[in-house]
Amino acid sequence: MEKALTIAGSDSGGGAGIQADLKTFQELKVFGMSALTAVTAQNTLGVQGVFPMEAEVVAEQIQSVGEDIGVDALKTGMLFNAEIIETVAEKIKRFAWDKVVVDPVMIAKGGAPLLQQEAVSALKNHLLPLCFVITPNIPEAEVLTRMTIHSPDDKKEAARRIHALGAKNIVIKGGHDVNTNEAVDLLFNGADFEFFSVPRIETKNTHGTGCTFSAAITAQLAKVYLYMTRYL
Numbered sequence: 128m129e130k131a132l133t134i135a136g137s138d139s140g141g142g143a144g145i146q147a148d149l150k151t152f153q154e155l156k157v158f159g160m161s162a163l164t165a166v167t168a169q170n171t172l173g174v175q176g177v178f179p180m181e182a183e184v185v186a187e188q189i190q191s192v193g194e195d196i197g198v199d200a201l202k203t204g205m206l207f208n209a210e211i212i213e214t215v216a217e218k219i220k221r222f223a224w225d226k227v228v229v230d231p232v233m234i235a236k237g238g239a240p241l242l243q244q245e246a247v248s249a250l251k252n253h254l255l256p257l258c259f260v261i262t263p264n265i266p267e268a269e270v271l272t273r274m275t276i277h278s279p280d281d282k283k284e285a286a287r288r289i290h291a292l293g294a295k296n297i298v299i300k301g302g303h304d305v306n307t308n309e310a311v312d313l314l315f316n317g318a319d320f321e322f323f324s325v326p327r328i329e330t331k332n333t334h335g336t337g338c339t340f341s342a343a344i345t346a347q348l349a350k351v352y353l354y355m356t357r358y359l
């Protein structure tokens with residue numbers, strides 16, 4: 128059975144974070160493992176508390192999993208601060224993991240910060256160059272590129288800029304594009320653009336959509352051989 132690791136925060140409400148990731152791994156029939164970066168107290172009303180782990184605690188969890196069980200693919204979610212980001216980047220390099228999915232989690236849907244503002248540059252400098260796929264939502268893509276995104280062309284330009292930061296494949300998710308009746312994601316692999324569009328489901332219950340999405344990509348990556356060198 129292929130093995131997937133999530134390096135992310137705990138959501139006590141079970142909709143996002145490692146809980147969403149592990150449920151998704153299980154659904155897609157890969158063996159799920161976790162390295163916890165933070166404990167959050169969350170429910171349907173919002174985020175009531177955020178308690179980050181020491182970077183050393185994150186490092187030890189990744190080390191234990193990497194040196195014994197093995198990792199076919201991994202994703203990162205909430206990383207909270209620069210120290211944790213740098214620790215995660217070091218471990219990815221140390222184990223030479225290549226199927227790395229970065230969900231650049233910054234702010235919970237209710238507005239609570241899940242990444243310190245000063246950690247954005249650590250994310251750009253240390254983690255983006257190591258990632259095979261990055262899955263920003265529109266506000267996250269705006270922070271990473273320092274541009275505003277209104278149109279499909281803006282999404283393309285943002286994807287180009289994120290590619291220039293070192294990410295190999297970029298998916299800009301369209302969940303936040305609430306003015307259209309479609310949810311349109313854009314994939315850019317450094318050469319070609321592809322839009323994926325589905326009818327927007329009218330619901331407020333979208334907590335954890337991004338975590339589930341990036342966990343699904345990670346699970347599917349765990350099962351495939353990366354043979355297309357253009358993407359590597």
Ligand SMILES: Nc1ncnc2c1ncn2[C@@H]1O[C@H](COP(=O)(O)OP(=O)(O)OP(=O)(O)O)[C@@H](O)[C@H]1O
Binds near residue numbers: 235301
């Ligand atoms: N209302 C919706 N109807 C259909 N698809 C949706 C809807 N909202 C989001 N999606 C899809 O779900 C996936 C996740 O996108 P979204 O932009 O919601 O991520 P996110 O903001 O990072 O989520 P979160 O921060 O809650 O984890 C994308 O593929 C997006 O197109």
Ligand SMILES: Cc1ncc(CO)c(N)n1
Binds near residue numbers: 136143167236336338
């Ligand atoms: C722990 C955690 N990770 C990610 C998100 C983003 O959905 C969240 N709300 N909570």
